[in-house]
Amino acid sequence: MTLQIKNLEEYQQVYAASVADPEGFWAAQASSFHWHKPWDKVLEWNFTDPDINWFKGGKLNISENCLDRHLDTRGDQVAILWEPNDPEKPHVTYTYRELHAAVCQAANALRANGISKGDRVCFYMPMVPELAIALLACARIGAIHSVVFAGFSAQALADRIKDATCKMVVCSDYNDRGAKHIPVKSVVDEALAMGCDSIETVLVHRNTGDSVQWNPGRDKWWHEEVPGQATSCPAEVMDAEDMLFILYTSGSTGKPKGVVHTCGGYMVYTCFSFMNVFQYQPGDIYWCTADIGWITGHSYIVYGPLLAGATTVMFEGVPTYPDPGRFWEICDKHQVNQFYTAPTAIRALMAQGDQWVEKYDLSSLHMLGSVGEPINEEAWKWYNEKVGKNRCPIVDTWWQTETGGILISPLAGITPLIPCFATLPLPGIQPILVDAEGQEIEGNDVEGLLCIKFPWPSMLRTTYGDHERCRQTYFAPFPNRYFTGDGARRDKNGNYRIIGRVDDVINVSGHRLGTAEVENAINQHPGVVESAVVGFPHDIKGQGIYAYVIAGSPVADEDLFRKEILDVVSREIGPIAKPDKIQIVSGLPKTRSGKIMRRILRKVASGDTSNLGDVSTLLNPEIVEEIMSGAQS
Ligand code: WTA
16 A cells, blocks of 8 residues: 555654655555566666666556556446536546446557557547546557647647657547637647658547548547457556656747656656645545646546546536636535645636635535645635635645656645645655755755755656757756756745746746747747747736747737737647737847846836846847837736
8 A cells, every 4th residue: 555644743754764765665655556577676866867767677557557456446436537518418437447448448449550569649639538548548558648738739739749759649529628619630630731750540539529521541530449449458568667658848948848757656656646645535536627738637637546546537628617616516516525726727716706616515625736836825815715614725736747746745634834835845855955056055944946856756757859958957957956947945944935937937827838939939920030038927827928029120010910929829839828918129138148138028027127137238228228118018
């Protein structure tokens, strides 16, 4: 059994033991899983190459651990409870036994379509059970899944398919999301027309039943390929360090990179963190509202909960459809015990007034979680009072796509809470703060750059196809440390508060975007000479996107020009990356070496020009005045 910590004293003891003997600690956690062959060595690592191996030589299959392992003990318990977008439609459940059969059928269908161990399969799908089923089917046959959030554009999808040379795309016909009826298959068709030569098959799940264009030979219907397959499927025996999945995420430079997670360590850590942070008890109904297109959905809708034998709710829709009471209606209807969402959703619902949350019985809730961005005090208090009725602990969970699982967070009901603090590291996690030179900042009541100084099982192993980029981004900034890109404060008692990104990554409604990525998209507009993008504080989204744009020739119709830029960004990345504000400028403040002074741009974007600092060293100090007077409010 995975260790589940019960009180603060036990946490302190376990934490100390996990640091004193990490190998012993993680070996004990790993032993509760089914291994075809035990590992030879718990941990081998260096942060220089980097080269990280957990449970080396161990053989396993994560889908067996999510499914087969539970059949005797909880075969008839609900594994996935799916709530559709349309509240009038019935919800759907899969017991562990049913899910096992469905995954085996999908796995057999993948094999029948030429997918085998090591092949990459891309997913571009709404939040339907078939998404979770097909992910587990990939894992079962050792194929590597790469899920692309279905809000990304055809161009973004094509970029990701090419980077991972995927052999298959799994998609649906259409997606019903809130009141929107969104084509999915046609976006895949568009992406594949951009030269995704590696794709042999498109497996299409009939979701809404709308008609779609068909490419015979390449396109296959899920309902023709899957249901006739056998309901058992021998699992591929994987090495602990074989790749499990790739997930693309934005960084401060260049195109999004494919973060790689491997089988053994990811399995051990997602289960351990799930059980401990959420304090899941047998029979509980757990709901994480994330989309499986992001890491939160991978680790805490699919893998963590299923590894722990939990009942995990999967929701197809959005918090405001058909009205802003939907989340609470679902909590009431399914008697949800653990509820995990993002601050942006909390702020959006808070803005709609208390009547929505007051309409429903939320007495089943035991704990509340927050993830993806710093939660502001107002939202924390509203969540605590209106949703949790002052009786549910709130776990503010800090982690990243790269960390695979939650690293710093209260354990629900155990760790003393401080609003807006992620509080303490999980067992096995050794965070430190460093200054700009990489010197460790010791002691308490300090602030610095957040690094982790020792490996944990679910950390990224590489960035797909470009190991050097992984080294440069995460391990080169400070030798012998993993650099998170976040700044943090440690209070007098050692509790961490995450301040936010210190690099050129912005967090818009909990979605990570690189400013360079958005700039590259804007620059695709033929009339744009140069652009600079920064984040600014936004009441609902956390951060909004502010773009400064230099046009090649005088702009006759500024509104039209702005609209065209928004269209270009939607086309290149997706609607989530559309700037909230676009200011047309004649130049950008630059240093004598030609570097854009983003500090000034950030200040202007935030509406605070009181203290711009010394601008006299700029190459073009006169531009600052122009930018300030033209600031978009
Ligand atoms: C931010 C999401 C403050 C942080 C799981 C991190 C947070 C980035 C929190 C990773 C939190 C995530 N408090 N900030 N509780 N959780 N972040 O890869 O800046 O989408 O580096 O992973 O989100 O975003 P990602």
